[in-house]
Amino acid sequence: MEVSNLSGATPGITFTQGLESCSESPNSGRDVGYTPGGLILPSREPPFSIFTVLVVTLLVLLIAATFLWNLLVLVTILRVRTFHRVPHNLVASTAVSDVLVAALVMPLSLVSELSTGRRWQLGRSLCHVWISFDVLCCTASIWNVAAIALDRYWTITRHLQYTLRTRRRASALMIGITWALSALIALAPLLFGWGEAYDARLQRCQVSQEPSYAVFSTCGAFYLPLAVVLFVYWKIYKAAKFRFGRRRRAVVPLPDTKQAKKAPQEAEMVFTARCRATVTFQTSGDSWREQKEKRAAMMVGILIGVFVLCWIPFFLTELISPLCACSLPPIWKSIFLWLGYSNSFFNPLIYTAFNKNYNNAFKSLFTKQR
Numbered sequence: 126m127e128v129s130n131l132s133g134a135t136p137g138i139t140f141t142q143g144l145e146s147c148s149e150s151p152n153s154g155r156d157v158g159y160t161p162g163g164l165i166l167p168s169r170e171p172p173f174s175i176f177t178v179l180v181v182t183l184l185v186l187l188i189a190a191t192f193l194w195n196l197l198v199l200v201t202i203l204r205v206r207t208f209h210r211v212p213h214n215l216v217a218s219t220a221v222s223d224v225l226v227a228a229l230v231m232p233l234s235l236v237s238e239l240s241t242g243r244r245w246q247l248g249r250s251l252c253h254v255w256i257s258f259d260v261l262c263c264t265a266s267i268w269n270v271a272a273i274a275l276d277r278y279w280t281i282t283r284h285l286q287y288t289l290r291t292r293r294r295a296s297a298l299m300i301g302i303t304w305a306l307s308a309l310i311a312l313a314p315l316l317f318g319w320g321e322a323y324d325a326r327l328q329r330c331q332v333s334q335e336p337s338y339a340v341f342s343t344c345g346a347f348y349l350p351l352a353v354v355l356f357v358y359w360k361i362y363k364a365a366k367f368r369f370g371r372r373r374r375a376v377v378p379l380p381d382t383k384q385a386k387k388a389p390q391e392a393e394m395v396f397t398a399r400c401r402a403t404v405t406f407q408t409s410g411d412s413w414r415e416q417k418e419k420r421a422a423m424m425v426g427i428l429i430g431v432f433v434l435c436w437i438p439f440f441l442t443e444l445i446s447p448l449c450a451c452s453l454p455p456i457w458k459s460i461f462l463w464l465g466y467s468n469s470f471f472n473p474l475i476y477t478a479f480n481k482n483y484n485n486a487f488k489s490l491f492t493k494q495r
Contacts, residue, residue, distance in 0.1 A: 184235055184463065191470040192227035195220040197487070198473045205486045211292040212276045216476060218300045219269035223469035225262040230255070231466055237330065243455055245323065245330035252323040252330035253315060260332065261311035264346040266469055268303040270432050271350040273476065274357045275299065277421045282364050310345045314338060332443070339447040347440040354429045361422050424479035431475065435468035 198220045202208040233255045237245055245252055276296060279287045287295075313319050320333025332342070439461040442453055453461075477483040 181235070181239070184231075184238075187463075187467060187470060188227055188231045188235070191231070191466075192224060194470065194473050195223040195227065198477065198483070199224065201483065201486045201490060204490065207482065208486070211289065211296050212273070212280075214300065215269065215273050215276055215296050218303065219266060219273065219472055219476075222262050222265035222269055223472055225258065226266060226466060226469045230259045230262055234259075234462065234466070238459060243459075244328035246328060247330075249323045249325065256322045256330065256332055257311045257315065259311075260342065260346065261307050263465065263469075264307035264310055265303055266472070267347060267350050267432070267436065268307060269300075270428060270472065271353045271357075272296070272299040272303060274354045274425050274429060277425045278357045278361050281361055281421060306345060310342050313341070334447045336447045339444055343440050343444045347436055351433065351437075354432065358425055358429050361425060420479050424476060428472070428475045431471045432468055435471070436465045439465040 320335030
């Protein structure tokens with residue numbers, strides 16, 4: 126009854142027709158406003174909430190910090206001559222991949238997050254470029270972590286055979302394999318037609334969801350280097366435990382001679398003088414090499430632990446979703462994706478925190494600039 130009265134008062138436009146047009150409108154998810162004449166006008170989008178502003182601010186700071194910190198590492202390696210040697214070329218390769226993640230991948234991902242319904246509105250070509258750089262840079266960053274772990278492993282367990290010349294060749298080979306494999310995984314959908322990244326109907330831009338490509342990309346980009354770093358760290362831990370345990374069980378007998386000078390307990394060397402003008406040495410405490418190996422093992426352990434925590438949620442969903450034809454809520458996909466991106470921020474913090482040369486180089490770099 127009330128509808129018929131409203132329709133009689135405003136001939137030509139009825140309230141019922143307005144409701145039908147609203148339900149059939151593509152903007153049905155938005156708020157609508159009614160004019161006194163019965164016309165339906167789309168209202169403006171609601172403003173961002175305080176929580177959204179805080180999250181966006183945090184992501185912008187993450188992008189800026191990731192870019193600047195990795196750029197600082199690159200500048201330091203280029204300007205300090207002592208860093209123009211192995212293993213700093215592996216660190217430089219990791220910093221290059223992480224700088225590209227912060228400069229080319231994370232900003233466009235943030236733009237996609239801020240769009241309505243997480244729709245991609247930048248076109249098909251830019252979608253392919255973004256996805257290719259995303260897979261290329263993130264895969265290179267992951268494999269560079271594996272290369273650094275391998276280098277530390279060979280340095281600790283084969284320090285006599287693993288000479289500087291051998292390290293140069295091995296590191297150059299690992300860097301070449303890292304970027305070649307990353308490019309193959311990133312460009313496979315474009316070169317071989319292995320799925321499509323852009324969906325024009327849904328305005329969606331994502332890595333190809335072809336099940337066979339999902340298995341290939343996730344195994345090549347994450348699960349294979351994960352197996353490498355876990356195996357390497359297990360070997361490092363086993364070698365360190367065997368070496369330190371053997372050193373503790375060793376008993377060094379001392380002759381009954383007078384000591385020239387009693388050294389404190391924390392001293393590294395104890396001098397024992399004999400009558401025949403000969404001097405023997407007994408190590409008490411950790412030697413310089415053992416301390417260096419402990420720091421390297423700790424650095425590799427923290428690097429691997431952060432790497433696993435950052436990337437494993439994302440790659441589990443990337444492997445399971447195409448195979449079971451199921452999908453997580455978009456909010457969880459975004460959380461897992463940005464958690465993986467944050468690994469590019471933690472990498473330079475970890476491998477510079479355990480190297481005093483980087484800290485001294487940073488101080489001298491800023492001191493010279495002043």
